[in-house]
Amino acid sequence: MTCYNTVLRSPAKCSRCGTVQPLIARDADGTGVCGPCVGFAADYTCRQCGRAGNPHSRGRCAFCVLAERVNLLLAGADGVVPEQLQPLATALAAAPAPFQAIQWIRESPNSRLLARLVTEDRPLSHELLDELPPSRNQRYIRQLLVHTGTLGACNEGLERIPGWLGHELADKPAAHANLARPFLHWFLLRRARQRAAVRRYPASADRDLRRRVSVALELLAWLDQQQLALADLTQEHVDGWITGGPSQRRYLIRYFLSWTASRRLTRKLVVPSIPQQEPRPCSTRTTAGASSSAVSPTTPCPWTSEQPARSPCSSVRPQSGSAI
Ligand SMILES: [Zn+2]
């Protein structure tokens, strides 16, 4: 940014006339002076809001242009920003660096993804974001939505589980994936997020969820080996499978079987309580290489740090290159 632009974007009180203007000239003693006071009639007052400085285009300031672009980005077909997106609109429009924010809206892949989600015509939700392939942009948008209060609290560990599942399912039959995905998204994650919204979520929670999915995939693989359909699973099968396992982790199948029964994919099956609480040493491994360290459950969510006094947008920054 040139020095002149810096001056235009940081209006201050003129020492001669006392108005707030970009101080584009200097007195003999070096004090900043506005244009009109030195005979230069440039007018940097916004025609729309009356603010001095930050001129953008057609006589309007960058704040007014930004507000317009935010509206264009988030408004529905009726030209109105949906109520759900109002906190996001407010935060984006209040960006402390409006020129960079305008550039972000115009050029950032994150803003393009946001625009795409808005045109989906469905309320924004963690589930909607989960349907996207895991990426930095998807994570950024989730953090932005949580940070601005548009979506409920995020838990980094939980939000990475869909990406983990995608990896786990890469070599699994489509039929298994078609069961594991809804089981994770519509049963495990939904409940976990509801709990996380009202109380502190234990750091081990995401690992526990991964284990419940892994055990479900193990059962599905076993069913294939036995040439049994899920619908034909009996209590005897379940009891035998659980007790025939190398550890007590197969008791975790109760979550999957509870979900399959609720969907009428299986009959009601009873999984006894774990005879003794499973020990959880740090070295506990889950299946298929999903070590407990694959996702750090303690990674803090950068958007939920306690900084209530700050403008929501002031710390919302994309990965690199552009601002906001
Ligand atoms: Zn002046």
Ligand SMILES: [Zn+2]
């Ligand atoms: Zn303005």
